Amino acid sequence: MKFKIVSDSSANIFSFPGVDHASVPLKINTAMAEYVDDENLDVAKMVKEIQETKGKSGTSCPNVHDWLQAFEGADFVFAITITSNLSGSYASACQAKDIYEENHPGAKVFVVDSLSTGPEMRLIMERIREWIAQKLPFEQIREKIKEYQKRTHLLFSLESLTNLARNGRVNPAVAKIAGVLGIRVVGCASEVGTLQQLHKCRGEKKALETIFQEMKDRGFVGGRTRIAHCFNAEAAAKLKEAILEAFPKCDIFIEPTTALCSFYAEAGDLLVGFESK
């Protein structure tokens, strides 16, 4: 029986060793170009070109066919998507599930709405990989995912919310605050999978302290932490250092954002996925 984990590219993961895995790309579109969020894309070049392009830019989620192709060859699929509240990725994956199960009698697909994105998706995927390795049955893994999602969280620090606001993914009033020079919006993925603003912070140092405080307020006691950054490895390293000082055994992993998160999060930003007790 072949298990597979399929994630959309908002997870920032193209290579996920130890389990059969596929990434389904979202796309970024401007008047000049279409950027496919896969391992062949030069994200720095994309970010620069978009900054220089005036005019409309937007994104599109994977379609049903993209998901179906990624499921191919597997008996049991765990498909994980960006929050259904901000993207159609989850809806496409659900349609693909129905078609795949009909065309492959006995095959099963569980679509996980992360209600989040980026590093919180990675946390869930890492656990699924472990449960597959432990040879747990499909149904049990499905139940464990639902339980686990109660103790995973996403916090972020954003310098600019321009692309989120332009594409109707955040309240324009919130976007305006972030437009002020030196102000960072620290927020979280809400329970229903939307962007929730928590604080306005002046300067990066303050933003990092605020993120760490918010982690502790949410029951963080040194659980797994995954940090994604958009061209801000320095801030990610500082946050890691602060966490390790308080929780020396904490398992922390840092990764760069790929195209979709880089487009919306924009340069300088951090996304932090972590486990609470």
Ligand code: X90
């Ligand atoms: O379907 C599409 O075109 C994709 C739309 C995605 C829109 C949101 C992307 C957010 C990326 C920004 C900060 C963290 C947000 C937390 C969300 C719950 C990252």
